[in-house]
Amino acid sequence: MNSHPDQPSSDLSTPAGQSQPLTLRTKPNRHFPFLSRHPWVLATAIADRGKKGGERRADASSKPSAGEREFVAAAGPADPPAETPELGDAVELLDHDGNWIARGLYNPASRLRLRLYSFSRNEAIDDAMFARRIDEAIGRRRLTTPSNLRETGERLIFSESDRISGLIVDRYADCLSVQFTAAALLSRGPLLIEQVLQAASKHGTPCQRVISRIDAATARHEGVTSGRVAEVESWSRGISLDQAVVPGSQESDTVWYQHNELKMAIDLRDGQKTGGYLDQQANHAEAARYMEGRRVLDICTYTGGFALAAARAGASEVIGVDSSEKALEMAQRNATENSLTQVSFQRADCFDDLKARRAENESFDAVILDPPRFAGARRQVDAALRAYARLNMSAIDLLPPGGILVTCSCSGHVSRADFLNMLVDAGRKRQRDIIILQSRGPSPDHPCAVSCPESDYLKCVIAQVQ
Incomplete structure (x- = not known):
């Protein structure tokens, strides 16, 4: 009987012509939160990397014994070291025994080393997945809030709660305020913003303006340079951050919206x-x-x-x-x-x-x-x-x-x-x-x-x- 495709398995075979996926293993007994679909894999939960498909514990003070050297010589040349993931790479997370758990995006500079997005081996982390989840997230809001309240404010995407770890989007009237909290998503930033605009319009709250940002604390924790922060801010549109504040202005750093029947401004x-x-x-x-x-x-x-x-x-x-x-x-x-x-x-x-x-x-x-x-x-x-x-x-x-x-x-x-x-x-x-x-x-x-x-x-x- 074939095992269910979503169940853990040590089979990491890939179609002919495709390279082996990048993999990381958890330390022993550190995999249980991820079996429960928790999306955050801290660096402290990941085992040391060694040969492809495995790990080794680095210890510069230890030297192989004569017996170990003889065994290695008899075994022939060692496999090449495992390829090291880079920022934004899709990585397969395995437990310590090599059983498949989930798939996520990697950030070597962050203490939150891997953000998990897919817990099904049949679901790739690609543009289609993000587009689908963005549409689902905004559609979810229509379960509790009617779409005809266009002058109000609401959260459209709430990071982990909407299965898009690292992305927060609020709508203030016709303006989207987009906050990135994961550096691994920045390579997809403009695409994600376009998908949010399309989904917001589809679900009855079209937006004309966008402010895109990544705060200083997040940039520091995620290893984002000042130049990259400036690039993220350049994705804004319809917003002039230098003009005087004028209620109702379409070009200002202040947006006015209805908040509990009050007219409120946010910076x-x-x-x-x-x-x-x-x-x-x-x-x-x-x-x-x-x-x-x-x-x-x-x-x-x-x-x-x-x-x-x-x-x-x-x-x-x-x-x-x-x-x-x-x-x-x-x-x-x-x-x-x-x-x-x-x-x-x-x-x-x-x-x-x-x-x-x-x-x-x-x-x-x-x-x-x-x-x-x-x-x-x-x-x-x-x-x-x-x-x-x-x-x-x-x-x-x-x-x-x-x-x-x-x-x-x-x-x-x-x-x-x-x-x-x-x-x-x-x-x-x-x-x-x-x-x-x-x-x-x-x-x-x-x-x-x-x-x-x-x-x-x-x-x-x-x-x-x-």
């Missing part, structure tokens, strides 16, 4: 992520339902997502705090554009601001916490949880009994259970009861791939503090 050039926080869009609207008539403090307001939604919902006063001058300028512009006069913005460090308000005996009916990612790696989780606890305890200090706490974490390495346990600890230390009204995740356009738990990153808790 395509210097904004965080792809310019805005579309993952919080539904949470902005839901949290606002609790804000009518309340005095609200929004910590880490960025461009005012929570603050402006609260003001529009009838909050009596809203103060937004952020450490970024540019973000606050954009937040104020958004408030003015929407004629929201009961909201103001102040520049300060989040921890220092909460401490100072406590010292002045200030009180708020609601406090919103939406800090940046505190844990960028697993080793930082404990420190991140301490920072979250400190921030939440400071917020609790400003709330009277019955006050509303909206607290968020976008750290993918901090689990929802860890985050809730942190709140338990914060309540215990402040001798206050925290009653969860809603425990939420990101907006529906940010799906989660169960094989990649890191894609379930956003936690948003709406609670009452007694």
